[in-house]
Amino acid sequence: MIKYILKRIGFLILTLFLVASITFFLMKLLPGTPFNNPKLPADQLAQLKAQYGLDKPAWQQYLNYLWGVVHGDFGTSYQFTGQKVSYLISSRVGPSLQLGAQAMVVGTLLGILLGAVAAIRKNSWVDAVATIFAILGRSIPNFVFAALLQYFVAFKWGVLPVALWEDGFSSSVLPTIALAMAPLANTARFMRTEMVDVLSSDYIELARSKGDSRWQVVARHALRNSMIPVVTIIGPMAVDLMIGSMVVENIFAIPGIGEQFVKSITTNDYPVIMGLTVMYCFMLTVVILIVDILYGFIDPRIRLSGEAN
Amino acid sequence: MEEILAVKDLAIDFATYAGVVHAIRHVDFHLNKGETLAIVGESGSGKSVTMRTVMGLLANNASVVSGTVQLAGEDVLAKSEKALNEMRGNEVAMIFQDPMTSLDPTMPIGKQVAEPLLLHTKTTKAEALKEAVRVLTLVGITDAQSRLKDYPHQFSGGQRQRIVIAIAIINHPQVLIADEPTTALDVTVQAQIISLLKAIQKKIDTAIIFITHDLGVVAGIADRVAVMYAGKIVEYGTVDEIFYNPMHPYTWGLLEAMPTLSTVRQRLFAIPGTPPDLLNPPQGDAFAPRNPYAMKIDQEQEPPFFPVSKTHAAATWLLHPDAPAVEPPEEIKRRKQLWAQKEAKR
Numbered sequence: 097m098i099k100y101i102l103k104r105i106g107f108l109i110l111t112l113f114l115v116a117s118i119t120f121f122l123m124k125l126l127p128g129t130p131f132n133n134p135k136l137p138a139d140q141l142a143q144l145k146a147q148y149g150l151d152k153p154a155w156q157q158y159l160n161y162l163w164g165v166v167h168g169d170f171g172t173s174y175q176f177t178g179q180k181v182s183y184l185i186s187s188r189v190g191p192s193l194q195l196g197a198q199a200m201v202v203g204t205l206l207g208i209l210l211g212a213v214a215a216i217r218k219n220s221w222v223d224a225v226a227t228i229f230a231i232l233g234r235s236i237p238n239f240v241f242a243a244l245l246q247y248f249v250a251f252k253w254g255v256l257p258v259a260l261w262e263d264g265f266s267s268s269v270l271p272t273i274a275l276a277m278a279p280l281a282n283t284a285r286f287m288r289t290e291m292v293d294v295l296s297s298d299y300i301e302l303a304r305s306k307g308d309s310r311w312q313v314v315a316r317h318a319l320r321n322s323m324i325p326v327v328t329i330i331g332p333m334a335v336d337l338m339i340g341s342m343v344v345e346n347i348f349a350i351p352g353i354g355e356q357f358v359k360s361i362t363t364n365d366y367p368v369i370m371g372l373t374v375m376y377c378f379m380l381t382v383v384i385l386i387v388d389i390l391y392g393f394i395d396p397r398i399r400l401s402g403e404a405n
Numbered sequence: 406m407e408e409i410l411a412v413k414d415l416a417i418d419f420a421t422y423a424g425v426v427h428a429i430r431h432v433d434f435h436l437n438k439g440e441t442l443a444i445v446g447e448s449g450s451g452k453s454v455t456m457r458t459v460m461g462l463l464a465n466n467a468s469v470v471s472g473t474v475q476l477a478g479e480d481v482l483a484k485s486e487k488a489l490n491e492m493r494g495n496e497v498a499m500i501f502q503d504p505m506t507s508l509d510p511t512m513p514i515g516k517q518v519a520e521p522l523l524l525h526t527k528t529t530k531a532e533a534l535k536e537a538v539r540v541l542t543l544v545g546i547t548d549a550q551s552r553l554k555d556y557p558h559q560f561s562g563g564q565r566q567r568i569v570i571a572i573a574i575i576n577h578p579q580v581l582i583a584d585e586p587t588t589a590l591d592v593t594v595q596a597q598i599i600s601l602l603k604a605i606q607k608k609i610d611t612a613i614i615f616i617t618h619d620l621g622v623v624a625g626i627a628d629r630v631a632v633m634y635a636g637k638i639v640e641y642g643t644v645d646e647i648f649y650n651p652m653h654p655y656t657w658g659l660l661e662a663m664p665t666l667s668t669v670r671q672r673l674f675a676i677p678g679t680p681p682d683l684l685n686p687p688q689g690d691a692f693a694p695r696n697p698y699a700m701k702i703d704q705e706q707e708p709p710f711f712p713v714s715k716t717h718a719a720a721t722w723l724l725h726p727d728a729p730a731v732e733p734p735e736e737i738k739r740r741k742q743l744w745a746q747k748e749a750k751r
Binding site: 301304310394 | 460462486487490491492493494495498499501502503506507508509510511512513520521524525556558569572573
């Protein structure tokens with residue numbers, strides 16, 4: 097297992113390197129410069145460029161950047177003069193991580209529950225309600241939920257804060273719900289399909305013939321087996337959450353990293369774009385690694401084949 | 406002999422999109438304590454549905470039209486869900502057809518074997534696992550103690566079927582239903598599983614219902630045999646009576662279709678035609694369209710059971726006193742000759 101994880105970490109570093117390289121050259125293709133004030137005289141522009149090393153050829157800038165990254169230096173922002181990129185990210189990553197993690201946990205757990213209940217009560221009204229709920233959750237974009245929640249729960253009823261990040265946990269409730277809708281709906285659909293399959297399998301019938309009641313059979317045998325494919329979609333859902341959070345953070349005016357990312361692209365703030373891309377990539381690969389390890393815990397057949405490798 | 410299970414006049418319908426399927430059409434049979442009853446018939450004849458009724462495990466779209474199922478004096482069909490849960494795996498247990506799919510792939514086998522014990526008795530987990538080791542050893546899993554934490558995929562098909570048997574017998578059920586337990590196994594493993602079942606039957610004194618479509622397997626294990634066709638029992642008797650003095654043309658067909666050492670024909674016999682559509686069961690005898698001995702009355706009226714001996718009866722008009730004498734197929738004649746020789750010696 098340890099050997100397997102070490103191997104995976106090796107791949108993780110390789111992935112990060114490739115993503116950083118590709119992003120760097122893609123970024124160079126962006127039109128404009130970070131200094132697009134039209135009143136800037138030519139000699140000052142040249143001076144600024146020289147100061148940030150932007151007068152050198154692209155390959156040299158690339159090597160300089162990599163050299164910095166290897167030494168833990170992600171450069172300084174152009175937008176906020178003198179601010180270290182690492183500081184910019186670390187000071188704003190907190191709310192984003194909290195929202196993402198909360199949405200993920202709430203979404204998958206409720207989704208598993210909803211899907212399981214729908215499967216157990218297949219073709220009943222519970223199933224119909226769960227299906228409608230899942231379809232709505234999948235097809236309505238999260239910013240619509242965000243706006244609706246903001247308007248009704250926060251503005252009309254005044255139960256929770258409308259926006260900002262100043263009331264601790266209660267500030268995070270509405271954005272979490274808005275973000276959790278998609279993973280909830282996805283998980284519920286996957287869970288229902290798989291559970292229906294599992295419930296008609298031979299080992300469930302055998303468990304029933306042992307004397308397990310309808311609910312015991314679900315708790316002891318069906319739930320775990322149905323969760324195997326659900327684990328698969330956790331990775332892609334995490335990606336959706338990262339992207340979704342940019343919009344939702346904007347709506348709720350949360351000083352998160354998503355907002356920062358959008359701003360850095362529109363202002364050609366190269367070091368911030370690079371830093372954030374690498375960070376997103378890092379988070380994603382870590383999530384996928386966790387998912388793969390999780391697989392082994394849920395499905396013993398995978399655990400052993402992993403060791404054999 | 407004491408009866409442990411009695412099924413009387415059982416009829417079961419299935420509601421499907423195509424219409425109502427009359428899967429079981431008035432089945433009667435009984436099972437004595439400690440004996441083995443084989444139920445033989447081709448796919449779709451209703452063997453498994455009958456057994457699922459005994460287990461109280463019918464699908465949601467099935468409905469019991471008539472009949473009673475008495476297990477140890479209690480009516481299974483009248484039992485509440487809770488009472489059924491208490492009955493299953495305790496008074497009656499089941500062995501399934503495909504050992505590759507009948508064990509939970511994500512649960513260690515020790516836990517799976519111990520589960521019925523924990524469900525039905527007040528045993529601690531440690532005690533239940535200890536008992537699981539004992540039963541696993543009994544069914545022939547070597548080094549059971551060290552394999553408790555292993556998962557099903559780490560065992561071969563034959564071993565898995567042994568584990569399924571261990572699960573079924575851990576609570577010493579009075580009735581053990583084996584639903585084609587050897588169909589998915591290699592022939593050599595089949596023989597091992599059959600002798601294991603026989604040994605276990607002696608040890609825990611249970612009655613076995615053995616469902617199969619393989620008459621060859623029946624000869625080795627059964628005391629009595631019931632032959633099912635299109636949702637009905639068409640002939641029943643002791644294993645000798647069915648093998649050497651069969652009366653129903655369907656039983657003849659089954660026996661003829663079985664290869665024997667004296668089989669000289671190039672091609673193995675097959676019963677012509679296909680089983681009837683149970684959405685609209687035919688009038689008269691359901692086997693008539695495939696029966697070369699069918700008479701006019703077979704098309705019109707279902708034959709009742711005609712007794713052959715105290716233990717043997719068949720539902721065919723050929724046994725009616727007015728029926729013309731017919732010449733059974735060669736293979737059956739050979740068998741009947743052996744039967745006559747045996748009878749003469751007695």
